[in-house]
Structure formats: C-alpha cells, structure tokens
Amino acid sequence: MNTKEINTSFLDNLTLLAEKNNRIKPEFYDKFNVKRGLRNNNGTGVLVGLTEIGSVHGYIFEKNIKIPTEGKLFYRGIDIEDIVEGFQKEGRYGFEECIYLLLFGKLPTQKELNDFNNLLDEYRTLPQNFTENMILKIPSKNIMNKLQRSILVLYSHDENPDDISIKNILKQSLKLIARFPTIISYCYQSKAHYFDKKSLFIHPPQKGIGTAENILFMTRADNKYTKTEAETLDLCLVIHAEHGGGNNSAFATHVVSSSGTDTYSAIAAAVGSLKGPKHGGANIMVHEMILNIKENVPDYQNKSKLKDYLLKILKKETFDKKGLIYGMGHAVYTKSDPRACLLKKKAYELAIEKNAVEEFNLYKNIEELTIELFKEIKGENVVISANVDLYSGFVYEMLNIPADLYTPLFATSRITGWCAHRIEQIVSDPKIIRPAYKSINEKKSYIPLYKRF
Numbered sequence: 001m002n003t004k005e006i007n008t009s010f011l012d013n014l015t016l017l018a019e020k021n022n023r024i025k026p027e028f029y030d031k032f033n034v035k036r037g038l039r040n041n042n043g044t045g046v047l048v049g050l051t052e053i054g055s056v057h058g059y060i061f062e063k064n065i066k067i068p069t070e071g072k073l074f075y076r077g078i079d080i081e082d083i084v085e086g087f088q089k090e091g092r093y094g095f096e097e098c099i100y101l102l103l104f105g106k107l108p109t110q111k112e113l114n115d116f117n118n119l120l121d122e123y124r125t126l127p128q129n130f131t132e133n134m135i136l137k138i139p140s141k142n143i144m145n146k147l148q149r150s151i152l153v154l155y156s157h158d159e160n161p162d163d164i165s166i167k168n169i170l171k172q173s174l175k176l177i178a179r180f181p182t183i184i185s186y187c188y189q190s191k192a193h194y195f196d197k198k199s200l201f202i203h204p205p206q207k208g209i210g211t212a213e214n215i216l217f218m219t220r221a222d223n224k225y226t227k228t229e230a231e232t233l234d235l236c237l238v239i240h241a242e243h244g245g246g247n248n249s250a251f252a253t254h255v256v257s258s259s260g261t262d263t264y265s266a267i268a269a270a271v272g273s274l275k276g277p278k279h280g281g282a283n284i285m286v287h288e289m290i291l292n293i294k295e296n297v298p299d300y301q302n303k304s305k306l307k308d309y310l311l312k313i314l315k316k317e318t319f320d321k322k323g324l325i326y327g328m329g330h331a332v333y334t335k336s337d338p339r340a341c342l343l344k345k346k347a348y349e350l351a352i353e354k355n356a357v358e359e360f361n362l363y364k365n366i367e368e369l370t371i372e373l374f375k376e377i378k379g380e381n382v383v384i385s386a387n388v389d390l391y392s393g394f395v396y397e398m399l400n401i402p403a404d405l406y407t408p409l410f411a412t413s414r415i416t417g418w419c420a421h422r423i424e425q426i427v428s429d430p431k432i433i434r435p436a437y438k439s440i441n442e443k444k445s446y447i448p449l450y451k452r453f
C-alpha cells in the first residue's frame with residue numbers, strides 16, 4: 001500500500017471507531033427523560049424562551065389532547081395573510097415594511113418607510129474591494145458557504161465589530177440586511193462564471209428600487225425583470241422573513257448571541273443552520289428530489305407509479321436514502337403551513353402563465369400522495385402537510401431564478417428574523433443559554449502509552 005492508501009485505510013478504521021464510541025443507546029434517552037430535539041413527548045417544543053417577534057400556530061390542546069389545526073403565522077401579532085393582502089391591495093412591495101415591523105415592533109408610517117428605504121439604499125453597497133478580494137478571488141460552488149464567509153469578512157471591515165450596544169447591533173444588522181442581496185447576487189455571478197463558465201456580470205445595487213428588484217437587477221445579465229417577477233419575489237421574501245424563536249436558525253442566533261459574541265458570528269452561525277437540508281436547505285433538496293423523480297419515474301403523471309416511488313423514498317431505498325420527502329412535514333404545523341398555501345396559489349398562477357401546469361401537478365401530487373402514504377403507514381390520525389419549502393423552488397424556477405440561489409434567498413429574507421431575535425435576546429435576557437447534558441460514561445483510569453493495545 002502506498003501512503004495515500006494507508007491513510008485512507010487508517011481513516012476508515014477511525015470512522016468505525018468514531019461511530020462505535022459515539023453511539024448512545026436509544027433507550028437511555030427515555031431512561032434519563034432527555035427531551036431529544038428539545039421536544040416534549042407529544043411532539044411540542046420544550047418552552048425555552050419568550051418572544052414578541054413571530055408566532056407560529058399549528059395545533060390546539062383540548063383535555064390534554066393535541067388537535068391539529070390550520071397553520072397560522074403572525075409577525076408582531078399581525079396575521080401574515082393580512083400583511084400580504086394589505087400591501088398587495090395598496091399595490092406596493094412589502095418586504096421592507098416587514099423588516100421594519102419585525103425589528104421595531106410596529107408598522108411604519110409612509111415617512112418612516114421612506115426614511116428606512118433610504119437608509120437601506122445607503123447601506124447596500126459593499127466595502128471597497130470586497131467584491132474583488134472576497135467574492136471573486138475565492139469563488140465557491142455553494143453560495144450559502146460563500147455568504148457565511150462573506151459575513152465573517154465584513155467583521156474585518158467594521159471599525160467597531162465587538163460593540164454589542166443596541167445602537168451598534170442595529171447598525172450592523174441593517175447593513176447586513178441591506179447587503180445580503182448584493183452578496184448573494186455577486187456570489188452567484190462568481191459561481192456562474194468560475195464554475196459554470198458563464199460571462200461575469202457585476203451590477204451595482206440601485207437606489208430607490210428595494211430588495212426584490214435589486215436581486216433581480218443584480219443577478220441578471222441584462223438587468224431586466226417584469227413587475228410580476230419582482231412582486232412574486234417580494235412575496236417570497238415577506239413570507240420567509242420570520243418564524244418564531246424556536247426554528248433552528250433563530251434558536252442558533254439566540255444561543256450564540258447569549259454568549260455576548262459579535263453580530264457577524266451570530267449571523268454566520270444562523271446561515272450555517274439554515275443551510276441544513278431539514279431546515280432552509282430543504283428547498284434545494286426538493287429541487288433535487290424532483291429531478292430524481294423525473295429521471296426515475298418518466299411517467300410521473302401516473303399517480304400510482306409516483307406513489308410507489310415516494311414509498312421507496314420513505315423506505316430509504318432511493319434518492320438520498322434518508323427516508324425524507326423534502327418539503328413535507330413540520331415541527332409545529334400540522335394541517336397546513338400558511339406560507340405553503342400562499343406559495344401553492346402563486347405557483348399555480350405562474351404555472352398557467354408559463355404553460356407548466358403538468359409540472360405544478362407533480363408537486364401537488366407529491367403533497368397529496370405523501371399525506372396518503374403517511375395515513376397508510378403511520379395511521380389515519382397522523383397529519384402531515386406541505387411546508388414552505390415544497391413550492392418555493394418551483395416558484396423561483398418560474399421566475400428563472402437559478403437553483404443555486406434558492407436557499408440564499410431564504411437567508412436574505414430570514415436575516416430579518418435573526419436580527420430581531422438577536423436584539424430581543426440581548427435586550428430581554430442576559431442569561432447565557434447553557435442546558436445540561438448528562439454524562440453516562442463510567443469512570444476510567446488513564447493508561448500509560450506502553451500498556452495500551
């Protein structure tokens with residue numbers, strides 16, 4: 001064996017050792033009453049905090065029995081459906097208004113909204129040479145990874161990065177919120193150029209056009225987009241902006257912020273969390289799952305064949321062999337996720353316009369057949385529904401937004417919630433988050449090297 005082969009075989013042995021010596025017997029979790037996933041026995045989350053930012057409802061309790069209900073989401077107490085209806089009725093974009101609402105706890109007046117938009121406009125531009133030195137010099141195939149690194153490099157461009165006074169955190173937060181669209185657009189351009197051999201376009205952000213339009217402006221070679229495209233992207237940004245304190249990335253923000261660390265570290269951690277395929281990364285997994293289904297079930301309009309294949313996915317026999325149908329299920333929602341309902345409606349409208357109803361039906365059938373399969377396998381009372389990630393990628397596809405940007409767009413919206421939760425944590429609860437892990441190891445003696453075998 002050459003050195004490389006010896007090292008590979010050594011690594012294989014270390015892997016076996018790591019798996020063997022890190023596996024805790026499942027029964028111990030029950031024995032010591034561990035709240036795995038910070039979940040109670042009935043699936044509800046363990047109460048670890050209070051928040052006034054976002055509120056997520058998916059069930060009620062009657063006589064101690066959990067009863068599934070239609071999902072509801074509130075930003076600062078206002079129903080997300082009313083927010084969407086409100087700004088759409090007034091024929092304007094809603095994302096900046098939601099940022100204001102989530103961060104400051106009240107809807108802005110027209111003057112406050114104008115001033116706020118001007119501030120975001122001022123903050124959008126990246127520091128000098130940042131694009132050349134950070135984004136173009138070290139391109140990445142994964143824009144979430146690149147986004148995370150860009151956030152950490154912005155620390156070095158901040159003259160006062162470790163000041164955690166609220167005024168400073170707010171300034172840092174607003175700059176990050178304003179810059180995320182620019183960063184993800186340039187990271188995408190860099191990826192498309194260096195890895196996909198496309199021409200490189202770096203369009204500066206424009207004043208006066210807001211977040212959704214800027215994203216379309218900066219990610220497209222010709223800067224062109226329609227009003228419908230911008231309105232649809234704005235809707236996506238609005239509904240992804242916040243989801244309570246318990247979702248994995250907001251909770252990561254709470255945990256990291258509670259140590260007193262800087263804004264860049266906290267937000268980079270949140271981006272890392274959101275990237276996970278069980279969280280925001282599910283939107284790209286849905287895209288990959290759809291490609292996989294199309295490849296393996298060419299006759300995917302045939303519901304029986306599609307159902308057989310979904311069953312194989314659930315049995316871990318195919319696709320990524322994790323047993324998950326991405327875009328389905330939720331830790332809180334049961335009968336429905338209001339965001340998925342909004343996106344499904346939008347996806348259908350766009351599908352009609354773009355002659356893609358057959359494809360829309362594939363998503364719809366996945367949703368319906370997964371619900372059916374869950375009832376058949378787990379019992380009539382088991383309730384599952386589509387989550388926000390099922391239809392979002394399809395909507396983006398209809399807008400000609402590349403798949404590389406699906407999860408980064410989620411981050412570009414959700415940074416709003418993260419920043420609001422970071423501020424709430426620091427203002428309201430100075431206690432460091434430090435739960436307990438019970439050690440179940442036996443005590444052992446140290447063995448001198450010459451006596452080990």
Ligand SMILES: CC(=O)SCCNC(=O)CCNC(=O)[C@H](O)C(C)(C)COP(=O)(O)OP(=O)(O)OC[C@H]1O[C@@H](n2cnc3c(N)ncnc32)[C@H](O)[C@@H]1OP(=O)(O)O
Pocket residue numbers: 037043277278279280282314323324325326327328329330331332387388389
């Ligand atoms: C923005 C967001 O984060 S939305 C969520 C995006 N994530 C996905 O779409 C990934 C697929 N879905 C999932 O993995 C889960 O539904 C989660 C992570 C969203 C929620 O997880 P949990 O709250 O732990 O799941 P929950 O307790 O509701 O699940 C109960 C059972 O259903 C299973 N289940 C839940 N969702 C799915 C799914 N989509 N596919 C297959 N099985 C599922 C669980 O594995 C669990 O099975 P078990 O009882 O045999 O162990």
Ligand SMILES: O=C([O-])CC(=O)C(=O)O
Pocket residue numbers: 056242243246247248279330331332387388
């Ligand atoms: O709440 C959750 O667990 C996940 C979710 O839907 C989100 O963060 O948008």
